[in-house]
Amino acid sequence: MFSKSCEYGLRAVIFIAQQSIEKNKVNISTISEEINSPQAFTAKILQQLTRNNIVKSVKGPHGGFTVEEHKMDIRLSEVVSVLDGDSIYKGCGLGLKQCDANSPCPLHYKFIEIRDNLKNMLENTSLKSVINDMYLEEIILKR
Amino acid sequence: MFSKSCEYGLRAVIFIAQQSIEKNKVNISTISEEINSPQAFTAKILQQLTRNNIVKSVKGPHGGFTVEEHKMDIRLSEVVSVLDGDSIYKGCGLGLKQCDANSPCPLHYKFIEIRDNLKNMLENTSLKSVINDMYLEEIILKR
DNA sequence: CATAAAAAGGATAATAAGGTCTTTTAATCT
């Protein structure tokens, strides 16, 4: 469904956001431990997220990553489109160059329903709401 | 969503099935032209589908591929699991090694809903029904 | 100001996915 980058990226952002709420900055080695991801690769992904203003990074001693208060409202869809582009929202399920209701592929109508559900789910899910849900039940970011 | 193999494979099977209903065998070069896919690669994919008894192949002059009458009832889910395995039906959206409601990831409940929709769609869609739908409207397999 | 901590950036390596080519096997038709 998502690329590895995107999977790690989502887990990382969620972890950082959660820690930011508790006023903690977290560094890459902590992040990759807590979400069980390859450290250097995760650093690369976080660079992208930083450049796209999804997370904030601070260099130097006591530096690390945070999600700023006003960024808690961003939707998971934004994280996904930074890391995986938007082909998942727009592409044809059978790989045709363009998905278009005017000349649909055999799966078009059935597929766009699922694709749109995914899109809506990601667009309606804010980082904040994910974090809130995590306090209601034992939720994990690594296994 | 699906791998390239799976996209080409689904398109190929649908094309072959459609031709089989019209009593035509089709060879690889026709298939790859009609679904706009790389020929040699498509041949590889069809080998897999043949080994898994989804399509039937006949060598030699007037050979080619067909979908036999009694195979018209197979579900798209079978084609997908032959080509892409079943991680798409079972895997965690955030890439955890196992998806498990007992220790869910932050997206678990929202994600399994979409994943199950996809699964059901594929399990409820037979090859025959896809072909039938194609006679009702202008549907395309290449672009 | 030196030092240490941390992210950023560049280069490279490993693996997987996507794709091609050549040889072998089998069927059909003179």
Add this chain to the structure above:
DNA sequence: AGATTAAAAGACCTTATTATCCTTTTTATG
């Protein structure tokens, strides 16, 4: 039987993704 046609099989190549390593830059603090 021999020529021809077509798929099967396997070796090989290419590209993209995933992952690591190492150097540079930034910055807080003693």
